[in-house]
Amino acid sequence: MKKRNKSKTIDILIPTYNEQGNINTLVDRLTFSLPTKYNYNLIFIDDGSSDGSLDEIKKIKNKSFSIQYLSFSKNFGHQIALKAGLDISNGDCAISMDADLQHPPELIPEMILKWEKGDDIVYTKRLDNSNVSFFKKITANLFYRLLNSLSGLALEQGAADFRLMDKKVVEVFKSFNERNLFIRGMVNDVGFQKSYIEYEPEKRFWGKSKYSLKKMYMFALDGITSFSIKPLHFATILGIFISFCAIIYSLYAVLIFFTTDLAITGWTSILVSILLLGGIQLTVLGILGEYVGKMFLETKNRPSYIIKESKVK
Ligand code: UDP
Ligand code: MG
Numbered sequence: 522m523k524k525r526n527k528s529k530t531i532d533i534l535i536p537t538y539n540e541q542g543n544i545n546t547l548v549d550r551l552t553f554s555l556p557t558k559y560n561y562n563l564i565f566i567d568d569g570s571s572d573g574s575l576d577e578i579k580k581i582k583n584k585s586f587s588i589q590y591l592s593f594s595k596n597f598g599h600q601i602a603l604k605a606g607l608d609i610s611n612g613d614c615a616i617s618m619d620a621d622l623q624h625p626p627e628l629i630p631e632m633i634l635k636w637e638k639g640d641d642i643v644y645t646k647r648l649d650n651s652n653v654s655f656f657k658k659i660t661a662n663l664f665y666r667l668l669n670s671l672s673g674l675a676l677e678q679g680a681a682d683f684r685l686m687d688k689k690v691v692e693v694f695k696s697f698n699e700r701n702l703f704i705r706g707m708v709n710d711v712g713f714q715k716s717y718i719e720y721e722p723e724k725r726f727w728g729k730s731k732y733s734l735k736k737m738y739m740f741a742l743d744g745i746t747s748f749s750i751k752p753l754h755f756a757t758i759l760g761i762f763i764s765f766c767a768i769i770y771s772l773y774a775v776l777i778f779f780t781t782d783l784a785i786t787g788w789t790s791i792l793v794s795i796l797l798l799g800g801i802q803l804t805v806l807g808i809l810g811e812y813v814g815k816m817f818l819e820t821k822n823r824p825s826y827i828i829k830e831s832k833v834k
Contacts (some may be wrong), residue, residue, distance in 0.1 A: 529613035530560040531633070533586075534606030536599050537578070538568040540620040542727030544577040550626040552585050556633060561586045562834070565620075566606045569596035575830075587834065594829040598736070600702040600743075601826050603682060607694045609833050616685045622726040623652070624683035631718055632685040641687040641713035645720050647679035652724045664741045672706070672749035680705050683720075687713075700818050700825045703744040710748075746811050753812065756805040763801055770794065 533551065537544070548563070555561060563586045565578045578590050591605055603617055614636055618624040624645070632643045649658050665678050682704060686694070693711055694704075732740070745752065770790075777783060 528558060528560070530562060530611070531555075532562045532564055532606075532610040532612035532615040534564050534566065534603065534610065534615055534617040535620050536566045536568055536602035536606065536617075537570060537574050537620040538596060538599070538602070538731045539570045539572045539574060540728060541570075541573040541577050543620050543622060544574065544581070546726055547620060547622055547626070548581055548583055548586070550622070551629075552583060554626045554629055555585070556630050557585075559633070562612060563588050564606050564609065564833075565590040566602040567592040568599065568602040569593045589833050590831060591828050591833065592830040594827040597826045599682070599731070600704055600740070603704055604694070604697075604702055605826050605828075607686075607691050610691050611834075612688065614685055614687050615691050616683075618683045621728065623722045623724070624681065625720060625723055628683075628718060628720050629685075635716050635718070636685055636687065639714060640716045641690050642684065642708060642715040644684040644708065644715065644717045645681050646677055646717050647681050648719050648721050649679060650721050652722050660737065664744070668706075668741070668744050668748070671745055671751045674706055674709050674748055676706060676709055677717075680709075681722075684708065689713075698822075699747065700823075701743045701747045701815055702825075703740075703747050706744055706748050742811065746815060750812070752808045756808045759801060760805060763798065767794070767798070 535547070544565075551561075551563070563581075565588070567575045567578065567590060569592075575590070575592050578588065581588050589609070591609065593602070593605075606617065607615060614633075616629060616632065618626070628645065632645075635643045647653070662678060665676055665680075668674065669676055686708070690708075690711065690713055694707070697707065774790075
């Protein structure tokens with residue numbers, strides 16, 4: 522196994538959206554846990570916070586780190602903030618983590634140790650303890666099952682955006698220009714030597730979760746549609762199956778018409794089949810629409826985030 526040299530720089534990427542009450546504690550806990558043999562850049566990506574997060578970041582006085590930040594013009598979302606962090610990362614490796622202390626900084630030395638031993642990606646798996654809400658556990662479980670069966674990815678339950686990536690993996694991510702980012706899936710898909718650490722998430726230190734139901738839904742949809750075209754196959758198969766049933770049913774209707782005088786009873790079945798077909802057509806159109814919409818957004822090729830203010834070396 523290859524050994525890594527000492528005294529290198531490690532970037533710590535922290536997407537931050539309205540986390541003013543967490544920043545100081547996070548910086549303190551990082552100060553106590555990080556091995557001193559490296560240089561550290563703390564890179565905050567302020568995702569359009571409307572509270573005093575950016576001011577808190579500017580106020581940090583800490584000799585152990587060099588502080589950098591990007592501040593977006595509005596809220597672009599966690600995944601895009603993470604991508605922006607990777608885009609400006611120049612360190613020998615980059616560690617991404619949440620600002621709310623659910624990702625314990627004390628785990629970082631172990632990640633670094635694995636990196637020193639030659640792993641290019643060290644990811645983390647969340648052990649579902651009581652600090653994760655029941656609702657989050659259920660929805661996450663459902664999502665990973667669906668995503669894996671549709672995309673052929675083997676994403677593990679509880680995969681989190683708390684991970685270390687070597688410079689060469691970061692370079693790969695810099696070259697990805699898609700708008701619909703699902704970084705967890707991409708990490709799983711790029712190859713390289715990987716290992717993982719399990720951890721018990723802590724309670725959010727301050728504030729509320731920024732992942733609303735709508736954001737979780739969009740995140741799940743991006744995950745599925747950016748890795749798989751299986752839903753489109755599913756739409757085709759469903760269409761064929763329904764058409765087949767319709768043909769059989771119409772044969773039956775014709776038979777009834779010619780052989781009995783009960784044809785008027787068809788009222789109910791007509792109504793039911795119209796409703797059913799209408800519903801299925803809309804579903805299929807919706808699936809198609811998701812992909813067409815994504816193509817539309819990608820072809821415009823607009824930048825995926827807008828920076829209002831920054832301090833980057
Ligand atoms: N976050 C962000 N932009 C958003 C939502 C969240 O940058 O639109 C950040 C947030 O500040 C935190 C991390 O992403 O550092 C994870 O968010 P959160 O803790 O709210 O999610 P949860 O842990 O509840 O899934
Ligand atoms: Mg959190």
